Amino acid sequence: MQTASGARLDMGRVLLLLVFLGVGWFFWDSPVLRPVKLLVVMMHESGHAIASLIVGGSVQSITLRSDESGACLSALPPGVVRQIIVFSAGYLGSAVMGAVLLLATFRFRLRRVVLGAACVWLAVMGVLYARDSFTLAFCVGTSVVLGLAAKFLPEGVVEVVNLFLAAFTALYALFDFRSDLWDSRVRAGSDAALLAGHTWVPAIVWAGLWTLLGISLLGWAAYKSLHADSRPTQMRMPPLTSARRS
Template identity: 90%
Template sequence: MQTASGARLDKGRLALLLVFLGVGWFFWDSPFLRPVKLLVVMMHESGHALATLIVGGSVDKITLRADESGACFSLLPPGVFRQIIVFSAGYLGSAIMGAVLLLATFRFRLRRLVLGAACVWLAVMGVLYARDTFTLAFCLGTSVVLGLAAKFLPEGVVEVINLFLAAFTALYALFDFRSDLWDSRVRGMSDAALLAEQTWVPAIVWAVLWTLLGMSLLGWAAYKSLHADGGASQMRMPPLSSARRS
């Protein structure tokens, strides 16, 4: 399949994405995937933290729990606009990270850089904002694992890890929209409900807005990731199906 711009659907990338999405879906409740789920929860809370700093606030702490819940405790300057930005940055932040991982791994195949960046990010968040043993242990422990993987694993294995993390992060972001924002029992305790208390805009409206934005972003990233540029651009990457493995 070729678009008007000359981009061609890369069947190798599509097959890999479908395989990893299927693995994540089928083994969703497996305890072996819990560390990856906590990693995405950390992306959600990091979105709140980054947005807080951008609007001039301060972050007190970030907390993760073994049941895959999390919280970011921060102080914000007065202003409804700042609150909208910070509360929106959780669900949209995880969607943005999913989109970035899709592009970085499927489109640009950055491999070790992706794991290295994740290693540094977790270490920084753990040292600066973790105030409990579990959160600190998860951040630093996962940081070490990702750093060692980026340093010592073969290129082919690093690529497989990156591809799975990209696919699973996107899947988890979509599941977050479904379970947290569209289940009325959960939505009442979500960021949408908290923002509704501050803005008088109903939680369902924020749920609709965040879902549309998040799914549009992930859809765009998936499209760009699965299409190889048909032109002569130097940014064109070889299809995964014919990539050399070292």
Template identity: 70%
Template sequence: MQTSSGAKLDSGRVALLLLLLGVGWSFWDSPALWPLKLLVVMMHESGHALATLLTGGAVDRITLAANESGSCLSRLPSGMMAQVAVYSAGYLGSALTGAFLLLATFRFRLRRVVLGAACVWLAGMGVLYAGDSFTRAFCMGTALVLGLAAKYLPEGGVDMLNLLLATFTALYVAFDLRSDLWHGAEGSVSDAALLANVTPVPSWAWAAIWSFASLALLGIFGRWALRAAPQKNMGYGPQRLGRMR
């Protein structure tokens, strides 16, 4: 397979990614996927927390709920641009995480480093910012599972777990943005609604903007990740083989 620029895509990688996307889409409402959904919600809220700290604010607590909702309670700077950055960071954080996981799995072959980093991140969020016992238990329990997977899973199993997390994160971004875009007017306080409160741009427009931006980001990084690895050139130019006289 080739892209329009002539870059070759690894057909095996593409097939595996499409398979996992199809499985995730088909079994989206399965209770078995509930822990993965909560994990992506934690990614989303972590994006808000990081943006808050980078803009000079303070994070009080992060909470997750069994109904797959989450919140990040922060003290934000008063400037509009800082608030726009913080409210947008949930969408952006989820999309960047999915894109990074695709690259880490297919392009950089980081394998256990990714799971180890996820373990440290969740444990840190649980210790520093978990706002209730449910959130803390989820963070610490999931951190333990990912840490054990990083240590004991074979390399093939680690790659599959990383890819599963990547594809599910990408799916969740699409479903999350679709919910804000089509159901944002039903009274729920979404990030798009919060952005609309501090700017003249309506919530549906913010949801549309971040939908296109997130999908474009995932597409660009996904294309890079799915490109076939270049073959190594063992020589340095044309050579004549044989004995010299």
């Protein structure tokens, strides 16, 4: 299927994405998926942490809990703009990571690089900012698992792992918007409510803005990832097929 701009819809990529989204949705409450959910929560808190450092603040700790909640404690210089950036970086950070994973795995087929980068990220965040045993154990343990997977798994298996992580991260980011920002009881304790206390802008406004930006970003990443450019003047990524062992 080809669009007017010359981009060809890769049905193999579409099918794979739909399969993994379906698996994530169907087994959403399964304890087997809890480590993957905690991984996305870590992306959320890492977004706060990175934004805090960018605006000139410092990160004191990152905490994960077994109930899939988390917290990032940071100190910020005065300024409303800094607060907006840092508070927005959690939900939008998860959406950004979902978009990056979609592009890296579907569009650019980076495979081992994706798992290697995730391994380094978790190790750094755990060693620098974890202040409790559960968070440290999760970050270091998952980092080791991803590092070993990047090193020793066959190419085809690495690609399957990447594709599932990309699809599940995007799905979790969307569920986060729905459950945390559009449930009034949950929203009262969310980042949107906290930011509302600093800016006098109602939490529902921040919820709407973050949801719009997050869905737009994920939609754009999905569109770019699922289309192969057929114009001969540009580089083309091959369609997603069964990977061969290297």
